[in-house]
Amino acid sequence: MTMLTTPDHTDRARFQNLRNLAGTLLLAVGLVVSTHAEAHLLNMTEIQLESRNPETATLTVKIDLGQSLMSAEQYWDAVSADSGTQRSMLEPAAAQLTDGISLSVNGVARHLELHSWQLVALSLEAIENPLTPQMSVLNFTVERGITDKDAVLELRILPQLEIPWPALMRIDQANVQLPVSRLLTERDRSSGPIALGEDFQSKPHSMTTGLALGFQQLVPGLSWVAIGFQHILPEGLDHIVFVLGLFFLSTTLKILLMQVSCFTVAHSLTLALATLGWISVPASIVEPLIAASIVFIALDNLGSIRLERWRLLIVALFGLLHGLGFAAVLSELTLPAGSFMTSLLLFNVGVELGQIAVLILAALTVGSFRGWANYQERVARPATVTIAGIGAYWLVKRVAFL
Secondary structure, three states: OOOOOOOOHHHHHHHHHHHHHHHHHHHHHHHHHHHHHHOOHHHOEEEEEEEOOHHHOEEEEEEOHHHOOOOHHHHHHHHHOOHHHHHHHHHHHHHHHHHHEEEEEOOEEEOEEEEEEEOOOOOHHHHHOOOOOOOEEEEEEEOOOOOOOOOEEEEEEOOOOOOOOOEEEEEEEOOOOOOEEEEEOOOOOEOOOEEOHHHOOOOOOOHHHHHHHHHHHHHHHHHHHHHHHHHHOOOOHHHHHHHHHHHHHOOOHHHHHHHHHHHHHHHHHHHHHHHOOOOOOOHHHHHHHHHHHHHHHHHHHHHOOOOOHHHHHHHHHHHHHHHHHHHHHHHOOOOOHHHHHHHHHHHHHHHHHHHHHHHHHHHHHHHHHOOOOOHHHHHHHHHHHHHHHHHHHHHHHHHHHO
């Protein structure tokens, strides 16, 4: 007769710890989301007043239009249009900026008029994604310039204008090496009076402005890291499942690191080669093979009790396949010519951070059960069978429809 056993005190403690961890994770996510809603430095607005030539002063606004004054679809259509059509499509957004930005010189308001612009977008998906800001540049001519070298300026963002906050303001003046900077926020929308001339730099910028200036230099790189990370979480479900397959064979951290290291080196290699155009394999071949790699790893988990040396070679070979899959994402984007290799490296860093996040979440979810006598039968094997089933479904689907 089969005896049913009830969980002992240790099992109940593990379940309690798991529930506490889940609650902590939810709280952390909530804090991140609320912080993100308060200030999104990745797509903060930049306003630069260039008065080096007093007769033709220019106000430049660098702004994430697709996340603010235009919809993502409108912005994407404008990016694809010719210059004449772009102007007509930009007029409503430009009017909001000229009506909502008040620039005064010695207390007298100066009119702004759009004269040139530059629209940048990698894809519609990138425009819609707040973690990958697609910043446009709009240049406005300042009425009558700024001929008074000792003028007092003030820039205010009026209440009717809502832009991605904060707004980093910078003023460049002739014969002054360093610009003056101010950080405007939704609550503090005015730069305050800024005196040009000899006392132009007499008032140092605040600590928050300094932090924003430093962060500004990191934004382009962080965008590529975010794109790579998102290709794992939440978009790369097949890569997530493969990494989980590596996780459920690993009974120790050493074994897990050995497998993940082989996988990382291999996919980094083919990602670089494919992005550089040195190798090319059709998706109709790569995608089914990625699904097959998931099935193989899962089935090998079911028949293995330890890590064999040949498995590391297999993991590396599968890593080469997954690298081609990562490269397919980059093929839909445009890497900047001036920083091609840097952007490629940062994308790969994002991929690695995504994989690490998957492993951390897996460890937080089932890690407390590792020492349980029934871990393999009750946790690892059911999870591995599920992974094999998912991989088999993808394999059949991709062979049939690719």
